Amino acid sequence: MQIQNPRQRKLIDTLTVRRFLRLEEAIALTGSSLATIRRDFLALAQAGLAQRFRGGIRLPQSDTMLPFALRNSLYSEAKQRLAQRAAGLLRAGDVVFIDGGTTTAHLATCLPAVPLRILTSSVRLAAMLDEHCRRPDLDIYLTGGRLYPHSGLLVGPSAAASVDEYRAHWAFLSVGGLTADGLFNTTDSVVETERRMIAHAEKVVVIADHSKIGRTAMCRVCGLEEVDILITEGTAPLEIVHEKLAECSVQSILI
Amino acid sequence: MQIQNPRQRKLIDTLTVRRFLRLEEAIALTGSSLATIRRDFLALAQAGLAQRFRGGIRLPQSDTMLPFALRNSLYSEAKQRLAQRAAGLLRAGDVVFIDGGTTTAHLATCLPAVPLRILTSSVRLAAMLDEHCRRPDLDIYLTGGRLYPHSGLLVGPSAAASVDEYRAHWAFLSVGGLTADGLFNTTDSVVETERRMIAHAEKVVVIADHSKIGRTAMCRVCGLEEVDILITEGTAPLEIVHEKLAECSVQSILI
DNA sequence: ATAAAGATGATCGAATATGATCGATACCAG
DNA sequence: CTGGTATCGATCATATTCGATCATCTTTAT
Numbered sequence A, B: 001m002q003i004q005n006p007r008q009r010k011l012i013d014t015l016t017v018r019r020f021l022r023l024e025e026a027i028a029l030t031g032s033s034l035a036t037i038r039r040d041f042l043a044l045a046q047a048g049l050a051q052r053f054r055g056g057i058r059l060p061q062s063d064t065m066l067p068f069a070l071r072n073s074l075y076s077e078a079k080q081r082l083a084q085r086a087a088g089l090l091r092a093g094d095v096v097f098i099d100g101g102t103t104t105a106h107l108a109t110c111l112p113a114v115p116l117r118i119l120t121s122s123v124r125l126a127a128m129l130d131e132h133c134r135r136p137d138l139d140i141y142l143t144g145g146r147l148y149p150h151s152g153l154l155v156g157p158s159a160a161a162s163v164d165e166y167r168a169h170w171a172f173l174s175v176g177g178l179t180a181d182g183l184f185n186t187t188d189s190v191v192e193t194e195r196r197m198i199a200h201a202e203k204v205v206v207i208a209d210h211s212k213i214g215r216t217a218m219c220r221v222c223g224l225e226e227v228d229i230l231i232t233e234g235t236a237p238l239e240i241v242h243e244k245l246a247e248c249s250v251q252s253i254l255i
Numbered sequence C: 001a002t003a004a005a006g007a008t009g010a011t012c013g014a015a016t017a018t019g020a021t022c023g024a025t026a027c028c029a030g
Numbered sequence D: 001c002t003g004g005t006a007t008c009g010a011t012c013a014t015a016t017t018c019g020a021t022c023a024t025c026t027t028t029a030t
Helices: A006-017 A023-030 A034-046 A067-073 A076-087 A102-109 A123-131 A157-163 A191-199 A242-247 B006-017 B023-030 B034-046 B063-072 B074-087 B102-109 B123-132 B157-163 B191-199 B242-247
Strands: A020-022 A051-053 A056-058 A095-098 A116-120 A138-142 A145-148 A153-155 A168-174 A177-179 A182-185 A201-207 A219-222 A229-232 A251-254 B020-022 B051-053 B056-058 B095-098 B116-120 B138-142 B145-148 B153-155 B168-174 B177-179 B182-185 B201-207 B219-222 B229-232 B251-254
Touching: A006 A020, A006 A023, A006 A034, A006 A056, A020 A023, A023 A034, A023 A056, A034 A051, A034 A056, A076 A102, A076 A201, A076 A229, A102 A123, A102 A168, A116 A123, A123 A138, A123 B123, A145 A157, A157 A191, A157 B157, A168 A191, A182 A191, A191 A201, A191 A219, B006 B020, B006 B023, B006 B034, B006 B056, B020 B023, B023 B034, B023 B056, B034 B051, B034 B056, B074 B102, B074 B201, B074 B229, B102 B123, B102 B168, B116 B123, B123 B138, B145 B157, B157 B191, B168 B191, B182 B191, B191 B201, B191 B219
Parallel strands: A095 A116, A095 A168, A116 A138, A168 A201, A201 A229, A229 A251, B095 B116, B095 B168, B116 B138, B168 B201, B201 B229, B229 B251
Antiparallel strands: A020 A056, A051 A056, A138 B145, A145 A153, A145 B138, A177 A182, A182 A219, B020 B056, B051 B056, B145 B153, B177 B182, B182 B219
16 A cells, blocks of 8 residues: 555655654644644554654564665664754755765754755755755755765766855765864765865854764865864764864864 | 547646646646546546545656656657657767656666766656666766756756766757747756757757647747757657758658 | 537535544653 | 653544536537
């Protein structure tokens, strides 16, 4: 049986990005009432697409999930909270660069209800924003470039170059690692795009769960002096980089 | 069975580009009354071309199965044959511009099994090629630009400008209309991108079903002298433009 | 030219989805 | 164990959409 109700589809799709969805969140997401969401949760559970628990629904545990969903569900609760905090920074009319990555993908589910212009290199993020949020006040831009296979990411020189055409209030970056030495990512295909986003944004916000702090990866993106705000978990081993953060006047937001 | 009612065709065409179509949107789109649209929705659902849900219709399959749906659906038989013929032109290593549109979207289902590089302004086409086909020999590029709401199309000056960075062996275009006066499309948001594709491709291939021949639309793309190959149906009223086609040495391929 | 067949648009009762409310129940802290 | 709080399921009123009917307009066949 297929879910035909667009609202229920939206809930299911959100559920594949988050690991669970609470009643309050679903209400905010759809604009529907408590009673309706409750009925939706019941319907989704009866269809076997979700499991109910007190206060919300989650993905069925034993189900075979897509690789993307699996990768995403790792630390997804934390990422979701970090993304929500990041989204709280935004004001009406802001222009936002959003990096491609599993962490920043969570932003799609919690953007504030204000007009925004968004430039991203993530096709999935763009598709999510376009298809589900009926938000005529959102302008969504994609960088050009080569589609990195099976990742939904636009990479390469044209991706980087197209960022040069824009200026933004914010750049939201997700990283593979963060040390006193700077920001790191696992592949160089996205690094140049991130550098341009950093160069052309007023404020650079790095979103990183605790596992990223103190870890490097192959490609260095930039030094910490480029970063304005770091949003991470309270459990992160920040002492490793604390001094350098202060030196570069990075504002740390702990969740 | 083919849908011959032009209004219903329009609805189906819109549906292949968007994900779902609501009653209200369909009324605005066609100018017809509520009752008529309802009857159309019923007819399309009974023909198996769409699924109804309260307030609108949607494609019968889930979006990840869209290529499958396209291949199997009856209404698109003609377009599918045209796309197959167009795909037959391609050779290993070719660089191909593919316009965003319902007709060219069918190309995703029938590309030959040779290495190709593809630049398109259609996010859906790119996603189909990336996710559905297991083709490591395909390089997929997207133009940048603004995402036209609920259409999966990249539009605007940056979309057009990014085409300038590439040169291709082929440009595959789908049009809203074709007369002796040239090619036409319904909206100007994609026209500039198409012009750049035409300018930077060695061979320009227009794919148009019979309903497009002899019909104009609001925006003129270019004259027929820019076209190298026209792929259309044998039933198309080609006599209207036959002379001009010969004059511009356009090669007509009839299916 | 006329009649038949079909498409279209308006209207109305029926079916369904939605939102608010209320008592019952599960969870948590002390 | 007990009281407080939040969530749940059920119920009812309302709003929206659906299907059917009928009148009007257009097309087609004779």
